Amino acid sequence: MSSATERVAARLPDNDAVLILGVLFGLYVGFTVLGMALGLDIAGLASTLQRITFFAAVYALLALALNLQWGYAGLLNIGVAGFMAVGVYTMAMLTAPASPAAGGVPGLGLPLWVGVVGGMVAAALVGALAALPALRLKADYLAIVTLGLSEIIRLTYNSTTFQTFSIAGADLGTGASQGIQTPTNPVMALYYTTPSSPAAGKTGLGEAVFGFFKTLGLDEPVVVDWTYTIVLVIFVGLFYLLLTRVGNSPFGRVLKAIREDELVASSLGKNTNRFKIKTFMLGCALMGLGGILWQGSQQLVNPALFLPIITFYVFIALIIGGSGSNTGSVIGGALFAGLLFEGPTFVRRLVQQTVDLGGAPNTFTDAIAALGSLDVGPLLAYTLADVSSLRFVLVGVVLVYLVQNRPDGLLGHRKETAAAVSLARERTAAGQADGGETEVDDE
Template identity: 60%
Template sequence: MKFNREMFLKNDFRIVVSAFVGISFLFIIVAMILGLDFNGTVNTIQRIMFLSAVYAMVVLALNLQWGYAGIFNIGVAGFMLSGVYTMAIITGDPNGLIPGLGLPLPIGIIGGVLMASLLGLLISIPTLKLKADYLAIVTIGFAEIIRYTANALTFKTFSIAGVEMGTGAGRGIHLPMNPIRGLYYTDPSNLGLGKTVFGEYVFGFFEIVQVQSSVVVSWTYAIVLIFVVGLFYLVIYRIGNSPFGRVLKAIREDEIVANALGKNTDIYKIKVFAIGCGLMGLAGILWQGSYGYTNPTTFQPILTFYIFIALIIGGSGSNTGSIIGGVVFASLLFEGPNFVRRVIMHVFKFDKAPNSIIEAIVPISSLDLGPFVAYSLANISSLRVVFLGLVLIYIIQNRPEGLLGDRKELAASIDISRRPVVETKEGKEA
């Protein structure tokens, strides 16, 4: 069967699955060729799938605001933090070091989403009339207010109506235990008490291929998140193709025209901003929920910029592009450099890395690249930011619409760019 590229690119499901599977195979093939540890490779791919799903969820939520309605929200990290911390406070042990309300996890998740939506609603009412650049300043400032509030000693523990609770301040706050563990262990809080029947069977199977039980649990959580990404996509797709969504796209294209057609654009923007912030809060909960602990430094402004880079890569206005952008960013740009370091360190042996960039560059004059490579590998996390900047500059200059930005969803319910074919006596004509 001949490969039809145009038909392939029109199938969103194929594109997304191909991205996940293709990147996984890329890492597996490299690991097999070099003979890397299989358990370590499986764990690396798990982390890539996990982060890809997390970024895909947040980018989809941001695309609902920026790609659909043109709302320039630079406070993404703050709304994620509000969702996570609200969930932690609601579900926290009332007798713990940082007391909480002790309510069940589902109530905590719902409360976190509602709090993120409520904060989005409160900030949107007075600010959405601002132009894009001023709105960006306000949203990032609001996000920092949320982060500094969570970090303040004043709110480490406090009381409301006699009920003790707290944020833990700079020490952070504990989150409910990963519920996925309940599938594999009889008591998730004490793994030594034994495994469930399902856990015995699954762990026994993966022990044959030397994959550790902790990696199996992490993979299960990553698969659940990938499923949630699909739910995010369906929800936002339905919103985008509803009359409400078409008004949002009209606002993006020309808000004055949308107003002239009798649409109260302020109400639409407030609603979509609150919905998007709620989804960001949910994504933050699912992200940090696997760790069992979080702190305010996790939600610094650079997290928001990472999410925008992923959206730019995939293409603003395209839901499929949002997922692809999240996958490409998390796998190749965020985790990729660490994998490259692991590969290079496996193949080559280097002396101790120099302490400064000057000491690394000077030997190049004598054609000795070893110190520079060793320094680069030792500081790969810092240099990754430089690499991200270079990639962003290249994309903006050469493909500003992103990988799938050409599939930007239209405001009209039908494609009005194509004129219908009309039959005439002389024949067909457009």
């Protein structure tokens, strides 16, 4: 590990809240500066920071769920997107109206909370199905199974066979490639008398809140989006508390033992197969909920939202923060969303606004041909024209650097305690009188 990386890691504060808030503050300051350079007004800046916070929250939710499986138990699940899809589609089918409008997909018309719980249960059951091979398969082979299962799920939802179907006399459907409607954003009920039709009127709270923020230059959509984003941040806190308790419990210590050496854990009388199944089910249920909170807010979901690249992004977020660390999962999600996912878009806009690069060449060959005359403009214009490609390049560079210099992630330097309570022994008055030294051992 490079000495520079070691120095940076050693200077990180030990307080988890300070770490997380510090990362978010840094992102806010950076994007505020970029926004001001782009000439954004207060509404544009607020919308930008909302988008950064939204993606930081959703990637943190999914990274936390993945950390339970991979970071704690060492189970390599590359089917995150598939379990998200199960949660979202189950919720949508349970809550869709039984008699939809023309062209709509029928459902059971159940309340939203029933759909959310049903989506989590369905994702957990599919996770149990995926965990059965986990009893025999290890590492790469388990990863292949989960990846294959994720694609089977996506293609099933994309199939016209299940666009509409009946079960026990009830009409259901997935909508195939056309997608399926999801419930109206629940926070709309706080501000509008008819959430599905904002023009029908506002509630008393809506009148007060919208009136206040209007004086600051913020319109109604920005306020609604920020409200939903705050709900996501609350869920990140709940996920964090839940998984921290799990990790510090006897159950969590068994998972860490399985990760380090399953044979040793089994020799101590632990039923490792049962622990792995429970872990897979809990992690997949949280992934299903994360999918509902993310894609379920889009009003219309389709299989194209659950491509394997989503799983790859979640893994990158967890690798950046550090596998096995819940704090690292949150920080990794924020850094990935800010620097690698949204950052290239803002850099492109800033460069294009401040530098006249001309038209972008049609091919890479044309872009590099100008280098012979020491003109880097065409290559830069070609690179910025397709920001998604630039994003992959940045992700690749970050991965190579982390693998070589920080394979455990940003918080990999932390020592992992084996007990739920601190084992550090403070100096007692008697010890001081005897001239004894304080013994501290957090390992």
